Amino acid sequence: MRDYKSPGQYILDQYAPRIDDLSFPLWMNLGLWQEAETYADACRALADLVAQRVGLGPEDELLDAGCGFGHPARHWLETYRPKRIVGLNIDPEQVRIANARAAALGVADRMQFLLASATRMPFPDQSFDKVIALESAFYFDTREDFLREAFRVLRPGGRIVLADMLPTATWKTTERNKSVRWYSMKPEENVYPLAEYLERIRAAGFVDVRGESIRQHVFPGISQVVDAIRLENRYAGDLVVKVSPEERARCAGADLWENDLGLGDFAIFEGTR
Template identity: 45%
Template sequence: MTSDSLASTPPRGRVLGHLNWLFNPFQRLDVPQIYDLLSMGSVTERTFYLNLGYWPDAGDADEASEALVMLMADWADLSESDQVLDVGYGFGDQDILWSQRRSPRRIVGLNRTASQVAVAQRRVAEQGLEDRVDLRLGSATQMPIADASVDKVLALECAFHFVSREDFFREAWRVLRPGGRLVTADILPMPLTGGWRDRLLQRLSWRLMANKFAVPDENVYGVEGYGERLARQGFESVRIESIRDRVYAPLHDYLRAHPESLRRLHPLARGFARMALRLDAASVYPGLDYIMTSAVKPG
């Protein structure tokens, strides 16, 4: 069965799962359950990225997703000599792209969702990249990776899931060589601002995201707390930049202008997305920040 047929024929058994996940306030799935449910549904046309994209120069969701992937590569200063560890790699699109455009010496990936791992491994093999890209089932907080063995650790839009993110920072420090770099694209709560209505909307938007996408309470802190935790672990040259204005609003505007992009989503998820798109971006994402981070292990 091809990737496209997997995406276009969601199992009937997922209907109840989607109903519970989307509309039951007491339903909270773990991370593999969420991504098993979402399957290969995405708003892209030519790839299976699940990231929100980086939109300054993008014409569609595929270009925006690839732009975010390459922004990660730029922040990491990804080069041909690098041994890379990629955590939370989804269906492997980013690792294939990095391998093709930046040619790092080797990429090892860890992902907890077995269904994604199987598809990603097959796609890597189809590209003939098995000797350079090794995608495995594994945890970002208990990495089966030797101490001081990698040059770059990359976490693209996934570290908010980890139990906990601070444990991931500790593991990233352990596996990085001296001088190695950790780079993340991550989602955080925004600091509360404005009157009580604004603050309530910010809290509600964050709580909806956190509940539906399995963000543990240990990971609920803002930019200042993020930097403090990296420094506490021993990282130096910590750089954090919010890119939320280049992510949420342009994605929202694109989907409103191109509703056909929702066709790959499960029908229930598609309906939920259409309801959200009736609102403006400022009403949907007020409590969500989106950051890029780079931090170096000294040595």
């Protein structure tokens, strides 16, 4: 039996009194720390990066696969003004909160969240213009099933962008890695490095496929946040993080994810239907 507390459950446990406060940001990603110095700014920067890479704009219908509490979707709706956003999640409480927040903001007609699997999407073919998976595809069982479904529901010329954790090309997985991945609901079928990841996106039918590791802009910042939470039990949003050029150059903190999960790389992937 798995005794696993998801990042979403951690947020619910720690910050339940603030869940109904619409000004409280419910970010759940590792963040892009290229310029950001706070957790919220880093999460927003990563959300902006995937939105810009997918080319999100006012005419788009966007599928947010693995939408969490809906905070990235809220940011995209407010910033990039797509026609519609639909989020998918298999966590009933996260879906409930995401929809409640959308209703409270008065945007439920343009932003809705469904309890459904990203590997068995409840949509007709060619329903969306863009698909984003922001730090969620490593949970999908399997990522290949998701990629095939994403291809199916995209319209011709539609775009997909993923921000995802993966192993480095040289990492040899350990029994500890397998155990931690099992407890944290990350299927072994999803464990492969960047070059193979690109091939699997192409195998799903996508063209103009690209992938770029941005690990040096992710792990050094979020590792400082994790250390502070563990040592001081502080809310991540209260922290100011300074990443030095030396820390960025050696990708400080990546060993935390590599030693536990065997996932010491972080990359952005894109493709076109």
